[in-house]
Amino acid sequence: MSLKNYHDTVQENDTVILYLGYDNMHAIKIKRGSVFQTKYGALRHNNIIGTTYGSRVQCPKGYLYVLYPTPELWTSNLPHRTQILYTTDISMVSFQLDLKPGAVVVESGTGSASLSHSIIRSILPDGHLYTFEFHQERAQKAEEEFKDHGLADYVTVTHKDVCQFGFDLENVADAVFLDLPVPWDALPSAKKALKKQGGRICSFSPCIEQVQKSCACLAELGFEEISTMECLVRNYDVRTINLPNPDFSKENKKSQPHRKNKKPDEEETMDTTPLNETSEETPQSEEADSCNSKDKQTSEELDTPAWDYIGKKTAANFSFKAGISLGRMPGHTGYLTFATLYPI
Ligand SMILES: C[S@@+](CC[C@H](N)C(=O)[O-])C[C@H]1O[C@@H](n2cnc3c(N)ncnc32)[C@H](O)[C@@H]1O
Known part of the structure; x- marks a missing residue:
């Protein structure tokens, strides 16, 4: 590692970061003739000397990336x-x-x-x-x-x-x-x-x-x-939100309770009722069935604005991906x- 003199290719005696996944990285010092064992098999140092930082390196059972060591890494x-x-x-x-x-x-x-x-x-x-x-x-x-x-x-x-x-x-x-x-x-x-x-x-x-x-x-x-x-650190969970399409027909209006008759806390519930999140694994048919259930939601999640979405509209609802911040932030x-x- 030389933070002062950045260079593009891996050289002998460099400290490099081997990136096998977000939570699977190793810092190794490059020595000609040495071998480093990874979950994808042996990595021969000789094979990475001269390669460009950031490039993908093939191992016997998979590949990894060789990264330049920043202070963060x-x-x-x-x-x-x-x-x-x-x-x-x-x-x-x-x-x-x-x-x-x-x-x-x-x-x-x-x-x-x-x-x-x-x-x-x-x-x-x-x-x-x-x-x-x-x-x-x-x-x-x-x-x-x-x-x-x-x-x-x-x-x-x-x-x-x-x-x-x-x-x-x-x-x-x-x-x-x-x-x-x-x-x-x-x-x-x-x-x-x-x-x-x-x-x-x-x-x-x-x-x-x-x-x-x-x-x-x-x-x-x-x-x-x-x-x-x-x-x-504030983590955002990517989830699918289902928002039923509002029905403004006269029949439907009659059957809906009037907002003014509601107590303040009930009104808040009514405002958020249509919002429903489903986990990434939920099949589409189940998502549609669970439109009005609020099982997995917390009030903090409901209050969170959806920042980023890719919408999909069907006759029944509008579903979109949203980044939901978690109610609690552990990590003191x-x-x-x-x-x-x-x-x-
Ligand atoms: C929690 S570690 C510091 C970690 C460091 N900030 C880092 O990011 O790697 C605290 C260090 O302070 C040292 N230390 C504690 N009391 C000290 C003192 N009176 N004088 C000098 N060092 C001390 C300990 O030996 C220990 O290595």
């Missing part, structure tokens, strides 16, 4: 030495810390260096990342990975307990990022590391009690615009607390 495939930050949070961190080419960033702990790779990509070609880790083996492993990925010039890894001994940096950083169990102990030193012109700070914590303590400490140290957010990893230090 690295985050999905890296060896976990700790819990890591995922792309959802990383994108918010990069945006809120205003990371850009030339920025100097201080980070602790390094952990599995998932976030570090994205930070480095954002601050290239003349920025620098100072990353601190108190677990010696993790610090060493991260350093080896950066070297392996052609990033060693843009990052300094220090093996150190930043809560006890601080960063020992003064007036250098545009941004500081903390992923520590007791971030408040590192905050005074983080403040010192920020440039005199000011800068942004972010602390990632899984528990709200940690957030409360960090916010209090940030305020005490003179940070402003303190705000905490949680990033969750932690809270991101951001703050600004203004020039004194």
Whole structure:
């Protein structure tokens, strides 16, 4: 991997991502003569040296794609030495810390260096990342990975307990990022590391009690615009919705109850009654039969607008594909607390 010098074809010593499916990817280092076993059989490294990134490679029992390793793909495939930050949070961190080419960033702990790779990509070609880790083996492993990925010039890894001994940096950083169990102990030193012109700070914590303590400490140290957010992925389910065609004939009108006689909560039910979703597997005939049933729907789903549809009209109804957001969004990893230090 070299995030700085992108190249089109696979070369020896490259780290590449083998894509066998959305949830079946592997990061491997290309070595002439080596073989990697996949569920589609053996992949000879020699066979992919020289192929263009993104191309399809045939294995004995199927094919895969060879992808160039972006920080996002690295985050999905890296060896976990700790819990890591995922792309959802990383994108918010990069945006809120205003990371850009030339920025100097201080980070602790390094952990599995998932976030570090994205930070480095954002601050290239003349920025620098100072990353601190108190677990010696993790610090060493991260350093080896950066070297392996052609990033060693843009990052300094220090093996150190930043809560006890601080960063020992003064007036250098545009941004500081903390992923520590007791971030408040590192905050005074983080403040010192920020440039005199000011800068942004972010602390990632899984528990709200940690957030409360960090916010209090940030305020005490003179940070402003303190705000905490949680990033969750919003999944959309593709479903078929059946909407019965309205019948405006006089006979039908008479048999319908008058809207004004309805209680407010009943009226809401009546408005949504025609809407019916069926799962992708439901055969067409069953879909038509279940026009007025509301079995699988939740009120949240009914409230959701259909963004994208390909309609199909029959005599009985109009059916269309819709992206339905799920009522609940699981996936809490932690809270991101951001703050600004203004020039004194
Ligand atoms: C959850 S991991 C960080 C993961 C990282 N953000 C990533 O995306 O891969 C937290 C790391 O902080 C380190 N750590 C905890 N306390 C520390 C301290 N006082 N000084 C330096 N590192 C510390 C731990 O050893 C651990 O590796």
